[in-house]
Ligand code: G3P
C-alpha cells in the first residue's frame with residue numbers, strides 16, 4: 001500500500017485484494033494435483049502413477065525430483081532406494097546406466113513389477129503426451145542446490161511448453177533461488193510445513209507466486225494475507241476432504257492429494273475441483 005499526502009489531502013493507493021503480482025505463474029486448469037502421481041493406487045513417482053492420475057481426471061501431478069551421483073535427474077522422493085525400489089543405498093551411488101536393473105513397482109504390488117524408476121526427461125515426455133500440468137518438487141536432500149537447479153533448468157529449457165505448465169517447488173529456498181536465477185520466468189512455489197510469519201516476504205524475495213502448506217498448518221489468516229497480496233495457496237497432502245472445506249470457500253487455489261477422485265468425483269467438490277478457470 002502506498003500513502004501520499006498532498007495539500008492536506010491523503011491519497012491511498014491500495015493493491016486490490018487478489019490482484020496478481022508481477023511474478024510468473026502457470027495457467028492452471030483444475031485444482032486437484034495428484035501427489036507423486038496417483039500414489040494411492042499406483043507406485044509413487046512412476047510413469048504408471050502419472051498415467052493413472054490422468055486416467056482419474058487430474059490435470060496436474062506433483063512429482064519429486066532427486067539427483068543420481070552422475071547428475072541425472074530422476075523421479076524419487078527419498079535419498080535412498082530402499083523404500084520404493086528393489087535396490088538399496090543412496091541414490092548418489094547410482095548413475096543413469098544403473099537404472100535399467102531397478103524395479104520401482106513391485107514394492108507397491110505385483111501388478112507393477114518391473115515399473116522403471118523414471119528420469120526427469122522420460123517424465124516430461126510423458127507429461128507432454130498426456131497434456132498434464134506438473135508441480136515439480138526439487139529435493140536436493142541437503143546437498144548444494146546448484147546441481148539440481150541446473151539439471152531441472154536444462155530439462156525444461158529443451159521443452160518450451162514447460163514454461164507455462166510446470167510449477168517448480170521446494171522446501172529448500174536456496175534451490176528455488178538457484179532455479180529462479182537460471183529461469184526467471186519459471187513459476188515457483190515455496191513449500192512449508194508451518195509457514196513462518198514472514199512468508200510473504202520470502203515469496204516476494206524469490207519471486208514465487210504460490211505457497212504450498214502442509215495439511216493441518218493452514219489457517220484463514222494465511223489465506224487472507226495471500227488474497228490481499230495476490231498469492232496462490234495450495235495444501236498438501238489432503239486425503240480427507242471435509243476439514244479443508246472451509247479453506248476452499250476462503251480462496252484455496254488447490255489441493256495435493258494421493259486420491260484425486262475424492263475431489264474430482266465428489267458432487268460437492270467436482271465443480272471447484274474441475275474448474276478450467278482455476279487460479
Ligand atoms: O509438494 C507437496 C509434498 O509433496 C511435499 O512433501 O514429502 O510428500 O514431498 P513430500
Ligand code: MG
Nearest residue numbers: 062063064137
Ligand atoms: Mg513432494
